[in-house]
Amino acid sequence: MTLRLFLDTADVIAWETWLPVGIFYGVTSNPLLLERAQVPCTLASLTDLATKAFELGAKEVQLQTWGNTKHSFVTKGKALAAIDPRIVVKVPITRLGTEAAATLIEEGVRVTLTAVYEVPQILIAAALGVEYAAPYLGRINDAGGEGREALTSMQQALNGVKSSTRILTASIRDVSDMTYLAAQGLDTFTFAPRIAAALFSSEQTAAATAAFELAAGSDDHIM
Numbered sequence: 001m002t003l004r005l006f007l008d009t010a011d012v013i014a015w016e017t018w019l020p021v022g023i024f025y026g027v028t029s030n031p032l033l034l035e036r037a038q039v040p041c042t043l044a045s046l047t048d049l050a051t052k053a054f055e056l057g058a059k060e061v062q063l064q065t066w067g068n069t070k071h072s073f074v075t076k077g078k079a080l081a082a083i084d085p086r087i088v089v090k091v092p093i094t095r096l097g098t099e100a101a102a103t104l105i106e107e108g109v110r111v112t113l114t115a116v117y118e119v120p121q122i123l124i125a126a127a128l129g130v131e132y133a134a135p136y137l138g139r140i141n142d143a144g145g146e147g148r149e150a151l152t153s154m155q156q157a158l159n160g161v162k163s164s165t166r167i168l169t170a171s172i173r174d175v176s177d178m179t180y181l182a183a184q185g186l187d188t189f190t191f192a193p194r195i196a197a198a199l200f201s202s203e204q205t206a207a208a209t210a211a212f213e214l215a216a217g218s219d220d221h222i223m
Contacts (some may be wrong), residue, residue: 003182006062006190008170010037012052014193019056021196026060027053028134028170028190030090030114041066043076047083054084062112062132062190064090065100073100081109088131090114093121102128112168117143122154126163132188137181138171148177152184159185175199 004025007018010033018024029049031041039045050061061084065077077089077100091101093113101111105128112132113125117140125133135154140147154167169181172191175198181189 002187004166004188006060006168006188007196008033008190008192010034010039010049011193012037012049015053015056015058018193018196019053019058022057024058026058026062026086028062028090028168030064031066043079046080050083050087054086058086060086060088062088062090064114070096070100070103073097074103077104077109077111078107088112090134093124093133098124098128101130105129114170116154117145119150119153119157122157122165122167123161125165126158126161129163130165132166132168134168134170134190136171137169137177138173140171141173148180148184151181151186155185 005023006026006028007015007024008028009015010029015027034041039049046063050063053061063080065073065080067073067076073091073096077091080089081087088110089104090112091097091104092115098113101113104111111128111130112134113128113130114134116122116125116133116135122133135151137147137151140150151167151169158165158167166188167186169178169186169189172178172189172195175195178189
């Protein structure tokens with residue numbers, strides 16, 4: 001399966017709404033999303049959260065480590081990874097975070113480098129050989145950049161060095177950004193429930209479906 005879609009929220013109610021649809025590979029979160037969902041940023045809470053996601057059918061859960069030292073990043077990252085082998089640990093792409101990510105990878109932890117803003121940062125991800133690098137499309141635009149062009153350049157750079165790192169496009173504000181970037185070869189996206197709803201918001205599809213049902217009749221019985 002090449003295309004991977006993730007639901008970017010720590011809200012379990014949103015998971016219960018959207019994971020059964022079947023299009024999502026998993027869920028992603030970070031301390032800010034935990035705060036919005038009123039989930040404590042503790043190992044116990046994250047263990048419960050990941051367990052719930054897997055029960056709902058997630059194939060992968062991305063949880064972010066935290067701390068002000070390399071030791072803290074690594075210790076918490078290893079603890080998160082120990083919850084389940086399907087967990088990927090997110091680490092900010094700072095120098096400190098990169099050092100921690102290198103240690104985590106050496107110890108067999110799956111890693112996503114997150115908070116990517118600049119095109120050259122993708123070389124850090126490729127050099128480490130992380131599974132994912134997560135640039136913030138919408139926030140790049142907010143900062144005056146050209147998000148679509150930046151992410152396309154990142155993918156071209158990964159292709160150029162034959163890296164297996166996936167660009168995990170985050171901070172998606174419009175579904176058109178996903179279709180544009182997919183056409184440029186990007187295949188991994190994480191987005192909020194409102195973007196998921198937008199994927200299913202076609203008025204024409206709704207009208208056509210209503211016409212089908214009207215033609216079929218109101219009886220739900222096959223015979």
